[in-house]
Each structure stands twice: as structure tokens, then as C-alpha cells.
Amino acid sequence: MTGITGQDGGHLAELLHREGYRVFGLIRGQNNPRKASTQQQYPYVTLIEGDLTDFASLMRAIEISSPDEVYNLGAVSHVGYSFRNPVLTAEVTGKGVLNVLEAVRMSGLAETTRVYQASTSEMFGGLDYNRPGAGYAEDSLFHPRSPYGVAKLYGHWIAKNYRESYGMFVSCGILFNHEGERRGPEFVTRKITQSVARISLGLQDHIELGDLWPKRDWGYAGDYVRGMWQMLQHNEADDFVLASGTTHSVEEFLERAFLEVGITDWRPLVKQNPDFLRPAEVDVLLGDPSKAETVLGWRRDVDFPGLVSLMVKHDVTEQKSLLL
Structure with missing residues (x-):
């Protein structure tokens, strides 16, 4: 491998x-x-x-x-x-x-x-x-x-x-x-969940991101x-x-992540940083897994809400452990 x-x-x-x-x-x-x-x-x-x-x-x-x-x-x-x-x-x-x-x-x-x-x-x-x-x-x-x-x-x-x-x-x-919980912090999903965890624990006051409208599968x-x-x-x-x-947008991922730690008014905590904007952005990525499901019998166990919840809970626990 x-x-x-x-x-x-x-x-x-x-x-x-x-x-x-x-x-x-x-x-x-x-x-x-x-x-x-x-x-x-x-x-x-x-x-x-x-x-x-x-x-x-x-x-x-x-x-x-x-x-x-x-x-x-x-x-x-x-x-x-x-x-x-x-x-x-x-x-x-x-x-x-x-x-x-x-x-x-x-x-x-x-x-x-x-x-x-x-x-x-x-x-x-x-x-x-x-x-x-x-x-x-x-x-x-x-x-x-x-x-x-x-x-x-x-x-x-x-x-x-x-x-x-x-x-x-x-x-x-x-x-x-x-x-998932092993994703590198340079990727937007893990950056969000780590930052949300740190914000909820008073270790960070905001998160800087690029565009929030792109949608991903x-x-x-x-x-x-x-x-x-x-x-x-x-x-x-x-x-x-x-x-x-x-598909779900980066904004949807953000909202759900903040809700996991009880924060509903999350927009003041998010700032756009031009350094994170790409020269060419992909608007929407949506996949059709029907062939893998039919031919291989492949199935997913974790849906989108479960994914966000899993990642946030992991990062809250991890950040708490770093404080000990």
C-alpha cells in the first residue's frame, strides 16, 4: 500500500x-x-x-x-x-x-x-x-x-x-x-470540526475559510x-x-458542526480569507454510486449528519485531552 x-x-x-x-x-x-x-x-x-x-x-x-x-x-x-x-x-x-x-x-x-x-x-x-x-x-x-x-x-x-x-x-x-476523524487539518471538513471544537472550548475565537457555497458529495x-x-x-x-x-454545501457542513456544540449564531465566528480562494473552483460534485451498489454490493453506514457528528465529537474529545 x-x-x-x-x-x-x-x-x-x-x-x-x-x-x-x-x-x-x-x-x-x-x-x-x-x-x-x-x-x-x-x-x-x-x-x-x-x-x-x-x-x-x-x-x-x-x-x-x-x-x-x-x-x-x-x-x-x-x-x-x-x-x-x-x-x-x-x-x-x-x-x-x-x-x-x-x-x-x-x-x-x-x-x-x-x-x-x-x-x-x-x-x-x-x-x-x-x-x-x-x-x-x-x-x-x-x-x-x-x-x-x-x-x-x-x-x-x-x-x-x-x-x-x-x-x-x-x-x-x-x-x-x-x-473522517483521521482527515488532515488542511482539508476544509477537518479544519471546520477542529475549529468548532476549539471555539466551543474557548481556545479559538473564529475560523477563516474560503467560499462557503461549493457543494460536495x-x-x-x-x-x-x-x-x-x-x-x-x-x-x-x-x-x-x-x-x-x-450534496451539501460548505455552509451546511459549518452549520451542522456548530449545532453539534450548541452554537446557533455561528456567522460572526466565520471570516472569509482571500488566501483560501482557488483560481478555479468546482461548483458542485455529485456522484452516482449505483454501479458499485449493484455490482459490488457496496453500502455506506454513515450518512452526512452522522459524519459531521462523528468528526465534531472526536475533535471535542481530542481538544479536551490536550488541555489535561
Whole structure:
């Protein structure tokens, strides 16, 4: 698994361990500050040093682990950051996918190893519905609106190319926004829930955000990694959208988060910061998960209110513990 130190990596490591897998995680750099905490949190994971931009290290990781399944979750995954660092985003999020696929192929495991590629709803870009009134499906038009979305689209298409050209079992999960208590604080949902928790405890007096009107299809990360695993248990490699099929604005997320701590008059506590506005914003992202539900039997356990409640309660508890 690449991306072991990220939100999805942690959830997936736990799921694979429960299913009886021996789990290997690629971790970047010999002095990675997350190495010790990752090893402590997931002691059953064997960490291998490597980098998505270093083909030789990927070959070595494949040789050491001899994997039955590869989950490529590693990426420069923050949309805003990708505008500031587009070259790095292309190298890691785009070309890194090619490096993983080629490492599997060159290792002689193309016929036996199943590969999961983490694609994203950002490839759609919020434009050009080919089914008006419905969510984006696997065959919808792509129109990425950020360097991150463009890089992910390259990864998506090269994954499909290896599936079609070499007969490799490569499935792409086109996941819409999935959040949770392990989300990094640089992402808007976790920034909101951490700030709301701190405001409720008197540790912070306001929160600074960009636009509040964009709408997203939000779900819980723990549900979505189960879908990743189900894709590689299916008898055929394919592409699958994982989504909730509903949208909610950033403003709705804010309102519900503040209500969790009993604050109804929340607008004076929120300020707009121009630094958080993007050069090109995606208005609405709505997914259609019907294929995954029908073919894989995938289901979500956590709805939008449950997601916000779960995150706020976790962050209130966490912030309280920091005060002790």
C-alpha cells in the first residue's frame, strides 16, 4: 500500500489486517516524522522505505512484499496545494501511478497481482454533466479544474491503459469526498470540526475559510475503503464510482458542526480569507454510486449528519485531552 500515513491508508490497513492480510506500507524518507507514529498505531504493518517518484524503490518494495494486491493511495492530494506546486503534483500524483504499474509489470507479477488505483471525483470538475439531473457516473465526461484533478486523470487513464494493453487486473475507484476523524487539518471538513471544537472550548475565537457555497458529495472514509477492497475481490477489473448520491454545501457542513456544540449564531465566528480562494473552483460534485451498489454490493453506514457528528465529537474529545 502506498499512502499508508494518510487517512485512507490507516482505515485500509485496519480492514486488511482484520481480513487476515500481511500488510506492507510504503513510507517516504528515512527520517519521515510520521514513521514512528504509524508503526505505533499499526504495529502489524511492515513499513518499506520508498517514493512514488523513485522507480527503483518501488521495484524493491514489490520484490520485498511480493504482493497479491497493491493499493496505490499515495498522492499530493490537496487541491489548493496543487495550484501552488503543480510540478510536484504531476510527478507524484500522475507519473507516480505509472511507476507503480510499471514496477508490478517489470517484476513479473502482472498476471497475478491485483492493483487498485485511487482516482477522484475532481477529474469531473463540476462541469459538463452528460446525464442532466443525475450524479457523475463511470462514463461521465471529465473536465478537471485543478493541477490535482489533471494529474489524477493521467493516473486514471494510464491505469486503464495497462489494464487494456497488458491484461493486468487494475481497478480504479472514482471516489467522491470522503472524510473522517483521521482527515488532515488542511482539508476544509477537518479544519471546520477542529475549529468548532476549539471555539466551543474557548481556545479559538473564529475560523477563516474560503467560499462557503461549493457543494460536495461527502461520505465517511471508513465506508469508502471497504469499497476499495471490494473492487479487488470482484472477478473483473473495472472502474467504480463511490459516492453518497447527495450534496451539501460548505455552509451546511459549518452549520451542522456548530449545532453539534450548541452554537446557533455561528456567522460572526466565520471570516472569509482571500488566501483560501482557488483560481478555479468546482461548483458542485455529485456522484452516482449505483454501479458499485449493484455490482459490488457496496453500502455506506454513515450518512452526512452522522459524519459531521462523528468528526465534531472526536475533535471535542481530542481538544479536551490536550488541555489535561
